[in-house]
Amino acid sequence: MLRFFDILFSLLGLVAGLPVLLLLVLIGYFDTGSPLFLQTRVGRHKQAFTLIKFRTMKKDTASVASHLVNANAITPFGSFLRKTKLDELPQLWNVLKGEMSLVGPRPCLFNQEELIQQRTLHGVFAYRPGITGLAQVNEIDMSTPELLAITDEKMMKTLSLKNYFIYIVQTASGKGSGDRVKS
Numbered sequence: 624m625l626r627f628f629d630i631l632f633s634l635l636g637l638v639a640g641l642p643v644l645l646l647l648v649l650i651g652y653f654d655t656g657s658p659l660f661l662q663t664r665v666g667r668h669k670q671a672f673t674l675i676k677f678r679t680m681k682k683d684t685a686s687v688a689s690h691l692v693n694a695n696a697i698t699p700f701g702s703f704l705r706k707t708k709l710d711e712l713p714q715l716w717n718v719l720k721g722e723m724s725l726v727g728p729r730p731c732l733f734n735q736e737e738l739i740q741q742r743t744l745h746g747v748f749a750y751r752p753g754i755t756g757l758a759q760v761n762e763i764d765m766s767t768p769e770l771l772a773i774t775d776e777k778m779m780k781t782l783s784l785k786n787y788f789i790y791i792v793q794t795a796s797g798k799g800s801g802d803r804v805k806s
Contacts, residue, residue: 625787629725632791633718644712647677647704654700657682659713664730665739667751672722674730675713679704708794714754726782726790727753728775731765738765741772750779755794 637644651658660678663671679701697705704710717723723730730752731738742748757778758764763771778786 624784625724625726625782626721628784628787629718632725633715636712636715637719640712640715643709647709647712650700651677654678654698655682663733664752665733665735665748666722666730667748669739669743669748671733672717672730674723675716677701677704677710677713679710711754718754722751724751724753726756726778726787727751728756728771728779729753729759729765735765735768738768738771741768742775745772745776747772747775747779755790757790760790760793760798 648658655678658678660676660680662674662676664674666672679698680696681698684696701710714723718725727750728742728747731742733739756775758771758774761774763774765771778790
């Protein structure tokens with residue numbers, strides 16, 4: 624049932640949001656010259672997939688977890704995108720393709736070995752990664768791998784249709800702050 628809502632909402636979001644997506648691509652082009660950010664991430668069953676987001680950092684920023692990046696790498700437009708969570712909109716394509724869900728553990732990078740180890744221990748890779756979830760609305764990010772893996776496991780074991788919608792509404796209404804960066 625959750626997959627049905629993933630498909631429905633991602634399709635509706637991409638179609639209805641097309642004018643906004645195109646505007647953000649145009650502004651992003653003037654901001655960095657490369658508005659879309661593609662990065663290989665760890666997906667369900669540890670399968671690699673290409674995550675797509677709007678670029679929020681300078682093009683030469685190292686490919687590491689956000690909490691390891693200095694805040695001055697974020698562009699002014701990127702800061703706006705992060706605050707409004709609009710940088711996540713292109714991930715609706717990943718959801719539509721079945722690589723992600725709207726709700727699930729945030730996909731990590733393959734170089735985040737400690738987080739991968741903790742998520743493996745807690746069975747988190749049995750699930751599709753998501754755009755938002757329990758950790759995101761409670762401001763738990765990848766800088767605390769064990770806590771994140773435990774939170775992800777708890778969320779997935781208790782994920783119901785009701786909780787699915789709760790996490791989406793909380794995210795849309797501004798709860799949580801997204802991925803942290805070094806100040």
